[in-house]
Amino acid sequence: MFKKCTFKGGVHPPHNKNRTEKLPIEIFPAPEKVIIPLSQHIGAPAKPVVKRGDYVTVGQMIGEASGFISVPIHSSVSGKILSVAPFPHPLGKQVMAVEIENDGKDEKAAYKSSENPWREIAPGELIQRIQSAGIVGMGGASFPAHVKLSPPSNKPVDTLIINGAECEPYLTADHRLMLERTEDLLIGVLILKKILNAKRCYIGIEENKPYAISAVKTAIKKNHYDKIKLVILRAKYPQGGEKQLIDAITGRNVPSGGLPMDCGCVVQNVGTTIAVRDAIIDGHPLYQRVVTVTGPAVGSPKNLLVRTGTPMKYLLEACQTDMEATKKVIMGGPMMGLAQTHTDVPVIKSTSGILAYNKTTPGIREYPCINCGRCIQACPINLVPSRLAKFVERKKIDEAVEWNLMDCIECGSCTFICPSKINLVHFIKLGKVHIQAKRAAAASKKQ
Ligand code: SF4
Numbered sequence: 505m506f507k508k509c510t511f512k513g514g515v516h517p518p519h520n521k522n523r524t525e526k527l528p529i530e531i532f533p534a535p536e537k538v539i540i541p542l543s544q545h546i547g548a549p550a551k552p553v554v555k556r557g558d559y560v561t562v563g564q565m566i567g568e569a570s571g572f573i574s575v576p577i578h579s580s581v582s583g584k585i586l587s588v589a590p591f592p593h594p595l596g597k598q599v600m601a602v603e604i605e606n607d608g609k610d611e612k613a614a615y616k617s618s619e620n621p622w623r624e625i626a627p628g629e630l631i632q633r634i635q636s637a638g639i640v641g642m643g644g645a646s647f648p649a650h651v652k653l654s655p656p657s658n659k660p661v662d663t664l665i666i667n668g669a670e671c672e673p674y675l676t677a678d679h680r681l682m683l684e685r686t687e688d689l690l691i692g693v694l695i696l697k698k699i700l701n702a703k704r705c706y707i708g709i710e711e712n713k714p715y716a717i718s719a720v721k722t723a724i725k726k727n728h729y730d731k732i733k734l735v736i737l738r739a740k741y742p743q744g745g746e747k748q749l750i751d752a753i754t755g756r757n758v759p760s761g762g763l764p765m766d767c768g769c770v771v772q773n774v775g776t777t778i779a780v781r782d783a784i785i786d787g788h789p790l791y792q793r794v795v796t797v798t799g800p801a802v803g804s805p806k807n808l809l810v811r812t813g814t815p816m817k818y819l820l821e822a823c824q825t826d827m828e829a830t831k832k833v834i835m836g837g838p839m840m841g842l843a844q845t846h847t848d849v850p851v852i853k854s855t856s857g858i859l860a861y862n863k864t865t866p867g868i869r870e871y872p873c874i875n876c877g878r879c880i881q882a883c884p885i886n887l888v889p890s891r892l893a894k895f896v897e898r899k900k901i902d903e904a905v906e907w908n909l910m911d912c913i914e915c916g917s918c919t920f921i922c923p924s925k926i927n928l929v930h931f932i933k934l935g936k937v938h939i940q941a942k943r944a945a946a947a948s949k950k951q
């Protein structure tokens with residue numbers, strides 16, 4: 505019997521995964537035109553290396569990394585560059601992007617598979633190839649993978665954790681990858697393990713994915729990958745948060761303001777791990793990903809393998825979404841996803857899901873706080889969300905900082921559990937914006 509690991513706090517939103525969890529990944533045809541943002545990651549945007557009129561192939565670099573915390577961007581189709589200009593981005597701002605007319609030939613760039621078996625490639629070279637392939641965290645955070653894999657010498661990492669929790673309701677992209685590409689996932693894990701020289705290596709999967717648990721367990725046994733340990737996690741949100749996953753599996757705590765490497769851990773998502781395998785073994789850069797398209801307004805939900813730059817509206821149409829009745833579209837899951845103002849925005853490397861809600865979703869009325877303390881019990885970071893929200897509302901930002909507002913992981917558990925329907929996480933995000941603006945102003949004064 506496996507012990508089920510978990511963390512303190514958290515909530516139990518309905519899983520809502522039943523409509524897509526058994527649907528195999530389908531390849532979504534590349535659209536006639538893609539709009540590929542040059543910023544699809546945390547860090548400096550890529551610099552364009554193509555111009556209007558150029559011809560590009562699938563997988564060709566169209567934007568180069570502009571620093572260590574940056575990754576290149578690759579074309580997802582072959583065809584002619586129509587423009588390099590600002591376009592709406594799913595994060596709600598205008599971002600430089602490359603607009604490409606797909607010629608339908610799907611001509612591939614001259615990337616090639618590795619001549620050497622990956623076990624013979626030095627860790628530094630593996631990291632460099634991962635950066636060149638433009639790989640970022642595909643669970644939503646989009647942090648460049650090579651940065652996580654390059655901890656400084658004063659922060660030794662001994663533990664690699666693969667995040668197969670997929671705790672956000674509705675999403676099943678990682679679930680399907682664990683079922684359909686199990687062996688590739690394990691190869692990716694071994695590559696990451698070699699890079700980090702990690703002594704311990706875990707794959708954490710929530711208990712509500714028994715088929716994925718069984719597939720991974722069988723593949724580990726069959727291949728005698730004894731050093732990879734499968735950990736079954738209790739199904740609880742936000743189990744897939746890095747800090748919660750580390751706590752549940754190792755009992756270690758990431759310090760306030762710190763990173764997983766501060767407690768000897770590196771966490772990579774399932775999709776990212778498979779992308780690492782594809783980059784190292786096949787030489788493939790990251791220009792497509794699995795997206796779950798679902799929600800109450802979607803008539804025929806699916807798990808789709810989608811080229812980056814594909815406008816979200818094409819996916820919603822293909823999944824028979826009642827666009828007239830659609831009230832809200834979210835990129836990602838319902839707890840931490842981002843509401844979209846329109847559906848022309850493209851799929852990017854971190855688009856794990858697209859959810860559409862119809863007009864029957866009831867409006868939410870807010871009531872005064874009744875000091876029930878449920879938000880405090882639910883907070884996985886041990887914050888006091890009700891108090892933080894009040895500080896921000898009353899513009900007492902310094903007090904909010906003293907009460908560790910910046911440690912909030914914006915999981916939304918407090919908002920979910922609040923019986924008064926107070927949007928606590930909204931106030932906390934607002935507080936972070938004020939704090940960042942204040943710090944930026946102070947820094948510019950010093951210069
Ligand atoms: S305060 Fe932040 S970390 Fe705590 S429950 Fe709310 S959103 Fe999550």
Ligand code: SF4
Nearest residue numbers: 873874876877879922
């Ligand atoms: S859960 Fe809502 S009502 Fe209860 S203490 Fe927190 S903010 Fe107040």
